[in-house]
Amino acid sequence: MSFTIRPFHLCDLSSLYRICLLTGNSGNDASHLFSDPDLLGQFYVAPYAVLEPELCFVLTGSGIPCGYILGASDSEKFYHLCETEWFPLLRERYPLPQTNDNSLEQRIVRLIHVGHKPNVDLNSYPAHLHIDLLPEAQGKGMGRKLIEVFINKLIELKVPAVHLQVGKKNTGAVQFYERVGFQRIKEYEYAIAFGMMLK
Numbered sequence: 001m002s003f004t005i006r007p008f009h010l011c012d013l014s015s016l017y018r019i020c021l022l023t024g025n026s027g028n029d030a031s032h033l034f035s036d037p038d039l040l041g042q043f044y045v046a047p048y049a050v051l052e053p054e055l056c057f058v059l060t061g062s063g064i065p066c067g068y069i070l071g072a073s074d075s076e077k078f079y080h081l082c083e084t085e086w087f088p089l090l091r092e093r094y095p096l097p098q099t100n101d102n103s104l105e106q107r108i109v110r111l112i113h114v115g116h117k118p119n120v121d122l123n124s125y126p127a128h129l130h131i132d133l134l135p136e137a138q139g140k141g142m143g144r145k146l147i148e149v150f151i152n153k154l155i156e157l158k159v160p161a162v163h164l165q166v167g168k169k170n171t172g173a174v175q176f177y178e179r180v181g182f183q184r185i186k187e188y189e190y191a192i193a194f195g196m197m198l199k
């Protein structure tokens with residue numbers, strides 16, 4: 001398979017939703033956990049691709065999307081933009097659960113009602129990112145390449161630092177971020193925050 005990294009195009013959106021779902025359970029397929037296959041992407045993919053398209057890059061294998069990296073250059077600004085442009089409609093479409101159902105699906109619905117609130121611990125790392133590759137594209141150095149492309153774009157935009165958060169259960173991703181140069185900033189009960197200074 002020949003891999004290419006290129007800027008996002010709107011025609012990629014449904015593939016990106018799909019990739020998000022197929023990697024959304026701590027790096028594994030989350031399809032069985034969602035009655036609405038778009039829900040994860042409504043939070044973790046589409047607002048970035050639509051509102052910050054210049055920071056969204058698509059990995060293709062023989063022309064077909066099989067991975068992406070996307071994010072926000074200024075997490076505080078992105079939060080406010082999502083509050084006006086993205087979440088109002090989705091909050092009507094996905095009402096808050098009435099029960100304390102703690103399934104992944106209902107936790108994502110709750111996140112839609114919280115929005116992309118920046119984490120104050122990470123204020124000195126204004127940008128953030130998400131990266132997901134389908135299994136057939138993993139372990140071939142393409143994740144590292146996507147990080148390079150994304151970081152070069154942030155440097156071009158004069159962004160001083162970037163962060164991300166990863167679930168502790170996703171041990172492969174934790175090792176990946178360490179290998180590609182991120183430093184641990186903060187450890188939470190279920191997640192680790194990583195950061196990288198860009199200057």
Ligand SMILES: CC(C)(COP(=O)(O)OP(=O)(O)OC[C@H]1O[C@@H](n2cnc3c(N)ncnc32)[C@H](O)[C@@H]1OP(=O)(O)O)[C@@H](O)C(=O)NCCC(=O)NCCS
Pocket residue numbers: 023026027028131132133134137138139140141142143144145165166167170171172173175176177179180
């Ligand atoms: C995590 C992920 C982005 C890594 O991308 P990748 O293309 O598989 O990783 P690469 O092949 O570029 O590996 C880069 C380095 O990380 C290391 N690495 C990658 N995956 C690893 C794993 N599962 N365990 C240990 N090390 C790993 C590689 O050994 C390599 O190290 P080296 O270059 O020093 O030899 C990708 O596997 C993925 O999308 N997984 C599913 C979704 C996911 O978990 N996303 C992250 C959510 S926070």
